[in-house]
Amino acid sequence: MARKRRIKKDEELNLVPIMNLVTILIPFLIMAAQFVQLAVIDSTLPAIGAPQPSDEKPDKPPLNLSLAITDRGVTVMGADAVLYPEGAPEVAEGEDRPPTIPCQSGGICTSVEDYNWVKLTAKLNLVKDEYPDEEDANVILVPDNHIKYEVLVSTMDAARNDPGKPGADGKARMLFPNVVIAGGAM
Amino acid sequence: MALKQARRREVEDGLNITSMMDMMTIILVFLLKSYSTQDISVAPSEDLELPVSSVKKAPEVAVNVVVSKKNIVVDGVPVLNLEHVPDEDNPGQKKLQVPEDERNGQLIESLLDELSKKAETAKDLGQQTGSDDHSFKGRLLIQCDKKLPFEVLRQVMYTAGQAQFSEFKFVVYKQE
Numbered sequence: 566m567a568r569k570r571r572i573k574k575d576e577e578l579n580l581v582p583i584m585n586l587v588t589i590l591i592p593f594l595i596m597a598a599q600f601v602q603l604a605v606i607d608s609t610l611p612a613i614g615a616p617q618p619s620d621e622k623p624d625k626p627p628l629n630l631s632l633a634i635t636d637r638g639v640t641v642m643g644a645d646a647v648l649y650p651e652g653a654p655e656v657a658e659g660e661d662r663p664p665t666i667p668c669q670s671g672g673i674c675t676s677v678e679d680y681n682w683v684k685l686t687a688k689l690n691l692v693k694d695e696y697p698d699e700e701d702a703n704v705i706l707v708p709d710n711h712i713k714y715e716v717l718v719s720t721m722d723a724a725r726n727d728p729g730k731p732g733a734d735g736k737a738r739m740l741f742p743n744v745v746i747a748g749g750a751m
Numbered sequence: 752m753a754l755k756q757a758r759r760r761e762v763e764d765g766l767n768i769t770s771m772m773d774m775m776t777i778i779l780v781f782l783l784k785s786y787s788t789q790d791i792s793v794a795p796s797e798d799l800e801l802p803v804s805s806v807k808k809a810p811e812v813a814v815n816v817v818v819s820k821k822n823i824v825v826d827g828v829p830v831l832n833l834e835h836v837p838d839e840d841n842p843g844q845k846k847l848q849v850p851e852d853e854r855n856g857q858l859i860e861s862l863l864d865e866l867s868k869k870a871e872t873a874k875d876l877g878q879q880t881g882s883d884d885h886s887f888k889g890r891l892l893i894q895c896d897k898k899l900p901f902e903v904l905r906q907v908m909y910t911a912g913q914a915q916f917s918e919f920k921f922v923v924y925k926q927e
Contacts, residue, residue, distance in 0.1 A: 582771065603792075603809075603922055605922070606920065607808065607918070714904060715902075717904075718802040719804075
């Protein structure tokens with residue numbers, strides 16, 4: 566009886582060395598752990614110099630898509646032929662043309678969420694339908710002086726791809742991923 | 752008899768490590784999952800809150816410019832302080848700007864000096880090693896606070912352009 570109990574006692578695993586190992590590993594891993602994932606958005610300076618002359622005559626004028634970002638919304642420029650086939654809407658004299666994508670609250674955008682990013686992506690989808698070439702992937706951002714950086718990043722996000730509309734490869738449809746930031750109004 | 756019983760209980764009362772091991776194993780697995788070997792790191796602070804973006808591209812090593820609410824830092828070295836001034840367009844509010852005596856029009860002079868030095872060093876390194884991997888490509892990592900007005904960012908980008916940096920990489924938090 567007594568012998569049987571002793572054998573049972575010997576079977577117990579000695580966990581202390583593993584504990585030592587684990588206690589050393591945990592602080593090390595806590596040091597190396599990163600809880601936020603980083604990413605980068607590529608952008609280039611506007612190219613200086615004359616554009617490359619091309620022998621082929623293009624079928625249609627180049628797109629030159631630009632997005633003007635103000636505190637009243639985002640104006641899509643260079644794509645009037647796509648967005649307004651019958652011509653841009655009339656504007657009463659003395660008034661500025663309203664932005665293509667006004668803020669959700671109507672007047673001056675109060676925060677990043679107030680800009681209508683979904684509608685901007687939908688509009689750019691229309692433009693992409695007309696210019697499906699891979700070469701037409703440039704978009705020029707023209708922000709106002711006091712526009713906050715986060716709004717800029719959100720605009721790039723809205724112009725990059727359309728998560729609601731998967732493309733041929735099953736990923737989100739690429740719209741205009743090549744961002745160039747213009748000098749803006751001086 | 753009573754004494755014998757008490758002693759036996761004492762023997763069985765050894766520290767039970769098994770449950771602690773369970774916990775440690777779970778923590779270990781969790782930490783291994785969040786283990787990362789990313790090239791760059793940010794020091795989050797009150798003055799530097801990066802925006803969130805849906806972009807997927809992984810960062811790479813380059814000259815690092817941090818524009819926080821307080822100052823501009825190049826590769827860990829503070830270059831100049833920013834100032835808060837009353838905003839003429841929105842009375843009662845303050846805006847962030849580069850002090851006027853620090854810049855020449857759009858050009859931030861102290862930043863230009865620092866970035867030109869970095870560009871020179873990078874070019875020297877590229878020449879000496881002779882490998883394409885180390886040649887100067889004009890890449891610049893820019894970390895900005897999300898509330899930074901575009902005016903300051905444009906001045907930083909213009910200055911970087913003058914110092915022959917032309918490929919900007921804006922560092923953002925990846926969306927979950």
